[in-house]
Amino acid sequence: MIDSKTGQLIVITGPSGVGKGTIIRSLLQKYPQLHLSVSVTTRSPRPGEVHGKDYFFVTRDRFQQMVQQQELLEWAEFAGNFYGTPRLAVQDKIQQGENVLLEIELEGARQISQTFPQALRIFILPPSLQELENRLRNRATDSQEAIARRIQRAKTEIAAAGEFHHTLINDNLDRALAELETLF
Numbered sequence: 001m002i003d004s005k006t007g008q009l010i011v012i013t014g015p016s017g018v019g020k021g022t023i024i025r026s027l028l029q030k031y032p033q034l035h036l037s038v039s040v041t042t043r044s045p046r047p048g049e050v051h052g053k054d055y056f057f058v059t060r061d062r063f064q065q066m067v068q069q070q071e072l073l074e075w076a077e078f079a080g081n082f083y084g085t086p087r088l089a090v091q092d093k094i095q096q097g098e099n100v101l102l103e104i105e106l107e108g109a110r111q112i113s114q115t116f117p118q119a120l121r122i123f124i125l126p127p128s129l130q131e132l133e134n135r136l137r138n139r140a141t142d143s144q145e146a147i148a149r150r151i152q153r154a155k156t157e158i159a160a161a162g163e164f165h166h167t168l169i170n171d172n173l174d175r176a177l178a179e180l181e182t183l184f
């Protein structure tokens, strides 16, 4: 699958609720040589989310400081919160020949395409907008307002899918995973 001697950066983008987290969890179980970059966010933790595992949860002041001190490889505002990729952890892993996954939204993926043009950028699409909304509602982790913001943003993101090296529809999870594995 992946050449273990060369550290590769793989960007996975797609609308909120499409199944990025679900897909990545499966990938990490199957391929221990893959590492997921843990992002920094100003969003509040959801029940069960763990600081340092799901995200580093920080204040807006701390986030701003990280931006100013150029500690982030990329960052963006999404649905009213800030998200960013800590630079050092990713650089260290890549230099050590490890493969690193970034699960980030569109603006961040665009920044990476400038700063890391060699990164493989993959966009995950939902079968339909209605199904995307169903998944967000069934996941039941976000308020009505947060879901509405995510659906609104999804339209812009989906329209930009053509900027990515590959697009993939997460209809059936196992099928989508099998297709994704062929891209690495």
Ligand SMILES: Nc1nc2c(ncn2[C@@H]2O[C@H](COP(=O)(O)OP(=O)(O)O)[C@@H](O)[C@H]2O)c(=O)[nH]1
Binding pocket: 013, 014, 015, 016, 017, 020, 021, 039, 040, 043, 074, 075, 076, 078, 083, 084, 085, 103, 104, 105, 106, 107, 108, 109
């Ligand atoms: N640019 C950027 N986007 C991120 C980062 N971490 C997470 N995101 C994106 O931010 C969006 C919202 O994430 P989250 O609040 O966890 O919601 P969820 O994707 O619906 O589970 C998603 O599109 C994530 O891919 C990051 O470090 N940088």
Ligand SMILES: Nc1ncnc2c1ncn2[C@@H]1O[C@H](COP(=O)(O)OP(=O)(O)O)[C@@H](O)[C@H]1O
Binding pocket: 014, 015, 016, 017, 018, 019, 020, 021, 022, 023, 135, 136, 138, 139, 170, 171, 172, 173
């Ligand atoms: N292929 C699929 N078919 C049906 N439901 C799915 C599929 N993939 C993921 N889901 C469900 O959709 C919801 C959103 O998935 P999640 O991985 O949290 O998305 P994201 O990380 O992109 O926001 C979750 O409840 C998850 O169990």
